Amino acid sequence: xxxxxxxxxxxxxxxxxxxxxxxxxxxxxxxxxxxxxxxxxxxxxxxxxxxxxxxxxxxxxxxxxxxxxxxxxxxxxxxxxxxxxxxxxxxxxxxxxxxxxxxxxxxxxxxx
Amino acid sequence: xxxxxxxxxxxxxxxxxxxxxxxxxxxxxxxxxxxxxxxxxxxxxxxxxxxxxxxxxxxxxxxxxxxxxxxxxxxxxxxxxxxxxxxxxxxxxxxxxxxxxxxxxxxxxxxxxxxx
Numbered sequence: 001x002x003x004x005x006x007x008x009x010x011x012x013x014x015x016x017x018x019x020x021x022x023x024x025x026x027x028x029x030x031x032x033x034x035x036x037x038x039x040x041x042x043x044x045x046x047x048x049x050x051x052x053x054x055x056x057x058x059x060x061x062x063x064x065x066x067x068x069x070x071x072x073x074x075x076x077x078x079x080x081x082x083x084x085x086x087x088x089x090x091x092x093x094x095x096x097x098x099x100x101x102x103x104x105x106x107x108x109x110x111x112x
Numbered sequence: 113x114x115x116x117x118x119x120x121x122x123x124x125x126x127x128x129x130x131x132x133x134x135x136x137x138x139x140x141x142x143x144x145x146x147x148x149x150x151x152x153x154x155x156x157x158x159x160x161x162x163x164x165x166x167x168x169x170x171x172x173x174x175x176x177x178x179x180x181x182x183x184x185x186x187x188x189x190x191x192x193x194x195x196x197x198x199x200x201x202x203x204x205x206x207x208x209x210x211x212x213x214x215x216x217x218x219x220x221x222x223x224x225x226x227x228x
Contacts, residue, residue: 032214043200043220044155051213059215090154096214098143098204100157 002027006091006104014112019064019078021107023091026072031093033074034101035066038088050074051096086111114139116203118219126227131188133222135201142204144177144184145216150197191226198223 003026013019025031032051036044046059048066056066063082067075074091088108092101115138125131135144143162147155159168161177161184168175174187184201198221205215 034215041223044218046205046215046217049213049215057213094214098160098162099214100145100160101155101214101216102157103154106154 002093002102004091004093004102004104006089006107008107009105010108010110012110012112013081015083016080019076019081019085019109021076021089021091021109023074023076023104024072025074025093028093028095029071031072032096033068034092034094035074035076036090036092038090038106040088044090048076081111083111085109114203114205114217116201116217116219118201118222120222121220122223122225124225124227125191127193128190131191131195131224133186133199133201133224135184135186135219137182137203137217139203140181142181144181145202146175146184146186147200147202147218148197149200149221153197155200188224191224193226193228196224196226 006023034049035047037047038044048058050056050068053068053071064078088106090106091104094101117136119134143160145160146158148158149155159175164181165179166177172189176185188195200218200221202216202218204212205217206212
């Protein structure tokens with residue numbers, strides 16, 4: 001069966017520090033991958049998606065970037081974190097089309 | 113751009129009462145999906161509706177897709193404390209070329225609180 005892993009589960013970082021969040025999927029190949037951010041009590045904002053290795057599309061201009069170095073690995077990064085980068089970051093995968101999305105457990109990021 | 117709106121934003125009910133959340137899209141949708149997020153958890157897929165006017169049931173949950181495929185609803189009969197969480201609807205989010213690549217536009221969600 002397919003599983004999706006995200007780490008770390010929680011992270012506290014100072015303003016201006018770098019960021020790297022990792023997401024891996026097991027049990028499937030060539031998934032579509034997505035990064036979302038969720039502010040407290042709010043909906044999910046799509047940040048990036050990828051349909052293949054090295055292919056990244058950004059949905060909103062921001063301080064973050066994404067990379068997909070391997071088929072089942074998706075990384076969210078920042079060179080310098082801002083206070084506004086705080087939130088709950090979720091990675092998800094699907095086989096595309098109209099298939100449902102499957103989410104990881106998320107990373108709670110607090111910026112001090 | 114495409115917008116998906118949900119109402120109400122919050123709903124507080126006594127255990128045993130019914131609950132309904134409504135979802136409206138600014139564009140016609142090929143399908144609509146519903147997700148549930150428990151407090152502190154991640155969204156979990158509940159169901160997908162595809163056909164105009166479709167109604168699907170999962171135990172006490174009834175999902176409906178509007179005739180015009182622009183609105184949907186989720187109704188929970190006789191809520192239980194296990195129903196607590198945020199319910200999201202989501203529709204395909206196509207690029208300018210019309211391909212969604214599985215992307216979704218999520219509504220803001222309805223936060224359900226159930227008092228025992």
